[in-house]
Amino acid sequence: xxxxxxxxxxDSILDPQGKTVKHSLHTLGYDFVDEVRQGKVFELELKGIxxxxxxxxxxxxxDKVLANPIIEKFSFEIMD
Amino acid sequence: xxxxxxxFPGSNCDSDTLYVAKEVFNQEAEFLWHxxxxxxxxxxxxxxxxxxxxxxxxxxxxxxxxxxxxxxxxFALDGGxxxxxxxxxxxxxxxxxxxxxxxxxxxxxxxxxxxxxxxDNTDTPFTLAxxxxxxxxxxxxHFDGNYYIDNNGFNDLNKQDQIVFRYSEPNGNxxxxxxxxxxxxxxxxxxxxNGNVLGMMPHPERAxxxxxxxxxxxxxxxxxxxxxxxxxxxxxxC
Numbered sequence: 001x002x003x004x005x006x007x008x009x010x011d012s013i014l015d016p017q018g019k020t021v022k023h024s025l026h027t028l029g030y031d032f033v034d035e036v037r038q039g040k041v042f043e044l045e046l047k048g049i050x051x052x053x054x055x056x057x058x059x060x061x062x063d064k065v066l067a068n069p070i071i072e073k074f075s076f077e078i079m080d
Numbered sequence: 081x082x083x084x085x086x087x088f089p090g091s092n093c094d095s096d097t098l099y100v101a102k103e104v105f106n107q108e109a110e111f112l113w114h115x116x117x118x119x120x121x122x123x124x125x126x127x128x129x130x131x132x133x134x135x136x137x138x139x140x141x142x143x144x145x146x147x148x149x150x151x152x153x154x155f156a157l158d159g160g161x162x163x164x165x166x167x168x169x170x171x172x173x174x175x176x177x178x179x180x181x182x183x184x185x186x187x188x189x190x191x192x193x194x195x196x197x198x199x200d201n202t203d204t205p206f207t208l209a210x211x212x213x214x215x216x217x218x219x220x221x222h223f224d225g226n227y228y229i230d231n232n233g234f235n236d237l238n239k240q241d242q243i244v245f246r247y248s249e250p251n252g253n254x255x256x257x258x259x260x261x262x263x264x265x266x267x268x269x270x271x272x273x274n275g276n277v278l279g280m281m282p283h284p285e286r287a288x289x290x291x292x293x294x295x296x297x298x299x300x301x302x303x304x305x306x307x308x309x310x311x312x313x314x315x316x317x318c
Binding site: 013066070 | 183
């Protein structure tokens, strides 16, 4: 089972990298880009675990390892 | 007294720290390998600067799972002195022994320069030999030193007098310019509620001999040594 976990800064946290990317997009003329937030993607391959169990365990491992809950939020999708 | 300097793969200030403890201050000091389980009777554990595990995932995020860190956590919760310098500070935050988190520097640049930090609390084992408001000239070298804590957390820090160092001008004034990395309230170093775990971004071990440009970092080592020796004298009078 493939799971994609998306980690990004919470809305309350400034993201200077995203801002810089936005700025360079504007420089190229794409000035309709109103906001850029940069994050990380993790692709996990799980085996020997039910979909139901995965849905429970992924928030746990994300909180423990993949993200720092003080500054980051996450979402995930089970791909198959 | 004895310092224990923890070594992770990617630590690069471990030797400097050990050198300062041993050669500059004539104290006992030993490396502690991150895979071991033994703190070797150290009185003060130092998590040195560097790039443990290549800063993969987040700075300090992987190092906290090292076997030795279980012992360090226990030691800290029992009141033992733990000093985290730079990457060591980041590890203490990831471990949850100190509150808050590190973000990338506000200008997105790796900063390697001397800065001024003001001592805002001398009632700690790490600063007792200093003076309140004293300004220290100490180098920093980091990418992720932009300290973040939310409003509630910040109020807590203030209430408990946990902010120990702030980036400042040479005269001690705080300014936007002196807050080089954009940290909340110019915070350069803070201590836990129990007053035995300190994290700081500047490198006192790189400022312990005048020939290297500044020996202002000595006050941190001097404080620790005084504190431990005083405790030992209390344990064994005469």
